[in-house]
Amino acid sequence: MKRKSKSQKVYDYIEELIISGEYKPGERLPSEAQLGETLKVSRVSVRAGIEKLSAIGLVNKKKGGGTYVNRPKNDNYLSVFTPTLLHNTDYLELMELRRALDSLSVQLCTQNITEAGTRKLGKIIDRMEHLEEDGDFFELDKKFHLLVSKYSKNRFLHNIHLIIWDVLQKTLRPNYTKVTEPSTYDRVGEHKRIYDAIVHKDENLARIYTVHHLEKVIDTFKCVYNEAYQEAFEKNQKKET
Amino acid sequence: MKRKSKSQKVYDYIEELIISGEYKPGERLPSEAQLGETLKVSRVSVRAGIEKLSAIGLVNKKKGGGTYVNRPKNDNYLSVFTPTLLHNTDYLELMELRRALDSLSVQLCTQNITEAGTRKLGKIIDRMEHLEEDGDFFELDKKFHLLVSKYSKNRFLHNIHLIIWDVLQKTLRPNYTKVTEPSTYDRVGEHKRIYDAIVHKDENLARIYTVHHLEKVIDTFKCVYNEAYQEAFEKNQKKET
DNA sequence: AATGAACAAGTTATAATACAACATTTTTTT
């Protein structure tokens, strides 16, 4: 039975004080030296514990200035975990979940969106419509959906979207053009239909179009992915021969 | 303009090698001493970088044995998110998102569940029905919904459920009885209806009952939360006077 | 009295050295 390390004890101690609210957002933690005295460990162990807290976004360290409890954030508070997702999930799982998440996002967005928000969405659609064939559709695609999730007014949901797009940026981007080139499906039209439903405050239609859009992307990816997979597989076979 | 710390460089270097697949799951990283030589930094900086990777679940360290790249996991790979979520989200956001996620889970579960799975769900319902009034309904509630998400056969979805319940465990638990006591709503009956729909393979009905159940919990919490909030607020007012 | 500059003190980042506590590998013994 392994004993808990001193650095883990430091981590647990501080985490508990933060989660319980005793250490307030924005507040400065005791110095490493002080924590070492309080907990009767060396500064090395304190630093290890705090490094972990910093890695998951609970605290931020300022060289020479101290370590501060992070304020709860509206955006990107899950971004530290992008590597975790990259390491543990695959594209199709993400996309399947996106079906549910984007469906919910667009419903809430349709309920909550402002005129300014609608205008912004319209601008993105406009840019999609005028995009050259080799233009960066990925960025517009991402902007569109992230704006929708932002106007869902559910922060957790928006942050899951943010991290999913972060992952997609890193995993899909190389093959994005292949999956979403105009010949494969009506990529602009699908977004425009979602947009129109939002403008008309028709949340059911917005959901239907969104799910349809995601399913189309998934199906297309499956076709493309199978081809690419075969090629890579055959290439590996040749290497081993 | 701040320079990137040496420990961050170590983190970035290793993370890239893991995400790119050069360091394989299950593989042992070079020792701290070797990495220090390779990257021309002291062991302190190597340790700090690795501590961060460990915190987000990419590696695990064995005292005396080395540091290993974690294998992608089926379950609980998002557990590292829990403190961050605890710090950055609130209950209602979580529950609102649960509405969509549980809805999807129950649909997929209804499609995918096995006879053994159905039996397990039935056992939980049975225990719910025979639970004493001061019994631990929370655990049964949690088991039920997590079993549903498990049989959704979407790992990412299941893992999001796992962390949500982790967060609920820590935030709601103290007030759980108040929100879910029998007088507030038909807690057993609602789960039984969901279960029956699953047994009958009626995924639409399962979804409807699930959404209804979640909405009921949300509404109940809102009523209870407002009362509790008023009391806490008044208590704080008295303190400051 | 108010403001800015200089200095002192405080704090995190990094390094070197050492030892403890473990895990893994190699060698020796049975």
Add this chain to the structure above:
DNA sequence: AAAAAAATGTTGTATTATAACTTGTTCATT
């Protein structure tokens, strides 16, 4: 060949020190 012991390797912790920064205090100037 298998088991036990020894050697080697590796992470966890400690101590001491310095570098590089931030924050607070004091002093000088206006």
